[in-house]
Amino acid sequence: MLTTHPFDDDKLHEECGIFGVSNSEGAAALVALGLHALQHRGQEAAGITSWDGHQFHTHRAMGHVAGNFDRDDIIRSLSGTTAAGHVRYATTGDTAIRNVQPLYAELASGGFAVAHNGNISNAMRLRRDLVRRGAIFQSTSDTEVIIHLVATSQYRTLIDRFIDALKRVEGAYSLIVMTPEGMIACRDPLGIRPLVMGKLDDSIIFASETVALDVVGAEYVRDVEAGELVIVQGNEIVSHKPFPPMSPRPCIFEYVYFSRPDSIAEDRSVYSVRKAIGAQLAIESPVDADLIVPVPDSGVPAAIGYAQQSGIPFELGIIRSHYVGRTFIQPGDKVRHLGVKLKHNANRELIKGKRVVLVDDSIVRGTTSLKIVEMMHEAGAAEVHMRIASPPTRHSCFYGVDTPERAKLLAAQLDVGGMTDFIHADSLAFVSIDGLYKALGEARRADIHPKYCDACFTGEYPTTLTDQDELAPVDQFALLEERVG
Ligand SMILES: O=P(O)(O)OC[C@H]1O[C@H](OP(=O)(O)OP(=O)(O)O)[C@H](O)[C@@H]1O
Numbered sequence: 001m002l003t004t005h006p007f008d009d010d011k012l013h014e015e016c017g018i019f020g021v022s023n024s025e026g027a028a029a030l031v032a033l034g035l036h037a038l039q040h041r042g043q044e045a046a047g048i049t050s051w052d053g054h055q056f057h058t059h060r061a062m063g064h065v066a067g068n069f070d071r072d073d074i075i076r077s078l079s080g081t082t083a084a085g086h087v088r089y090a091t092t093g094d095t096a097i098r099n100v101q102p103l104y105a106e107l108a109s110g111g112f113a114v115a116h117n118g119n120i121s122n123a124m125r126l127r128r129d130l131v132r133r134g135a136i137f138q139s140t141s142d143t144e145v146i147i148h149l150v151a152t153s154q155y156r157t158l159i160d161r162f163i164d165a166l167k168r169v170e171g172a173y174s175l176i177v178m179t180p181e182g183m184i185a186c187r188d189p190l191g192i193r194p195l196v197m198g199k200l201d202d203s204i205i206f207a208s209e210t211v212a213l214d215v216v217g218a219e220y221v222r223d224v225e226a227g228e229l230v231i232v233q234g235n236e237i238v239s240h241k242p243f244p245p246m247s248p249r250p251c252i253f254e255y256v257y258f259s260r261p262d263s264i265a266e267d268r269s270v271y272s273v274r275k276a277i278g279a280q281l282a283i284e285s286p287v288d289a290d291l292i293v294p295v296p297d298s299g300v301p302a303a304i305g306y307a308q309q310s311g312i313p314f315e316l317g318i319i320r321s322h323y324v325g326r327t328f329i330q331p332g333d334k335v336r337h338l339g340v341k342l343k344h345n346a347n348r349e350l351i352k353g354k355r356v357v358l359v360d361d362s363i364v365r366g367t368t369s370l371k372i373v374e375m376m377h378e379a380g381a382a383e384v385h386m387r388i389a390s391p392p393t394r395h396s397c398f399y400g401v402d403t404p405e406r407a408k409l410l411a412a413q414l415d416v417g418g419m420t421d422f423i424h425a426d427s428l429a430f431v432s433i434d435g436l437y438k439a440l441g442e443a444r445r446a447d448i449h450p451k452y453c454d455a456c457f458t459g460e461y462p463t464t465l466t467d468q469d470e471l472a473p474v475d476q477f478a479l480l481e482e483r484v485g
């Protein structure tokens with residue numbers, strides 16, 4: 001029996017990005033480029049594993065892709081025509097080299113490397129059972145349970161063992177797996193996290209987002225479907241659908257914030273969706289004002305949409321330094337606060353005496369909004385109105401994004417009036433959940449089968465959350481109370 005929670009820490013984490021190439025000379029160099037384009041999804045650590053037909057080679061490092069994977073000696077050591085990589089923001093397991101992916105193990109069938117974007121919501125339970133049966137874990141990452149489940153499966157072929165393992169895990173996973181037999185890419189039955197497939201000459205590429213195909217000049221072929229396994233062996237591609245069909249529930253927050261705006265998701269430009277959310281926000285919550293000012297970077301497309309819809313001029317009233325990373329994902333409150341100050345500055349001449357509408361994509365802790373609104377007041381704004389291109393984030397994500405624990409989510413603590421006071425704005429409004437779905441081309445959010453996972457806004461998680469239910473019965477009860485009113 002474990003006495004401590006091996007997956008528990010109180011740090012800030014966000015997403016992950018994965019990228020795989022099969023059948024290409026210099027595969028690792030392409031993976032390094034792909035990871036570079038996915039750097040926004042995870043900045044804690046990065047890793048690449050390659051297969052040269054005889055041996056696997058791995059290099060994993062803390063920090064960014066640049067500085068670690070732009071070195072000739074490292075890329076040369078990752079020889080072979082197949083390679084996969086990962087950029088990490090931890091959701092389960094600490095930020096330590098043992099948890100940096102791809103994770104690798106020698107199984108009875110040979111080497112097995114896995115890169116995972118997502119989070120397994122019964123990993124604790126599975127790990128406990130596996131450890132009781134003698135499994136010796138090398139990491140504290142949720143991803144490692146997949147390897148042990150494959151290793152201990154009673155099925156004969158590697159694919160059957162892998163499918164057997166996947167049927168035991170719950171939660172979100174987009175995976176790229178490398179074995180001596182070939183590369184496997186797959187998404188969980190609900191397709192919560194993204195994964196696309198591309199082609200570059202004779203090689204097949206898998207990536208979290210299409211921007212990573214663009215960077216290597218690959219052509220987008222299609223999305224890996226929810227619940228699909230795509231197996232690539234040489235020139236042969238085979239698709240399996242081992243799960244009972246379900247209505248997919250891809251993460252709606254990818255459109256709001258995570259994905260790069262130049263990515264295409266489900267045949268839609270993320271940029272256009274963000275603009276449409278901004279336009280919807282202008283319809284739902286208009287303001288009489290002089291300027292629409294985006295909170296850079298991620299608030300920019302929604303602000304353009306808001307400005308175009310409202311007819312109020314769009315201006316860069318906040319200038320962003322490009323030498324500071326995403327504040328949302330910097331560990332430690334002090335650094336995060338400092339990060340916001342370092343990152344944004346008021347364009348004073350423009351702001352002075354004006355009624356300003358600030359547009360951002362989301363409020364998580366409220367740190368950014370509070371600082372930016374104060375910055376506008378200090379710069380002499382006559383009025384400061386805040387408009388948010390997502391509904392209030394009231395619930396934590398258990399699917400590969402570490403929005404902080406609920407207690408740290410501003411919208412879990414305060415209603416919109418309380419939040420308005422907290423950030424010192426003259427007014428604050430969020431796009432409605434139906435408005436968000438409208439911007440994605442739906443009439444509204446369907447009650448029975450909503451098209452997306454939107455649990456961080458609605459609290460309706462599309463999978464069971466075994467570990468949460470076991471660890472936090474009180475919180476789950478509170479959630480239930482909130483749902484039934
Ligand atoms: O309420 P908070 O806890 O401050 O978090 C919300 C902010 O964090 C994100 O931006 P971030 O600065 O991380 O990245 P960006 O530059 O991509 O917008 C998001 O776009 C909000 O601006």
Ligand SMILES: NC(=O)CC[C@H](N)C(=O)O
Nearest residue numbers: 015016091092117118400
């Ligand atoms: N953000 C992610 O997708 C993280 C993947 C995995 N759960 C980890 O913590 O390493």
Ligand code: SF4
Nearest residue numbers: 251253397453455456
């Ligand atoms: S809970 Fe929110 S962030 Fe997490 S997968 Fe669902 S929509 Fe995305």
Ligand SMILES: [Mg+2]
Nearest residue numbers: 296297298299
């Ligand atoms: Mg932002």
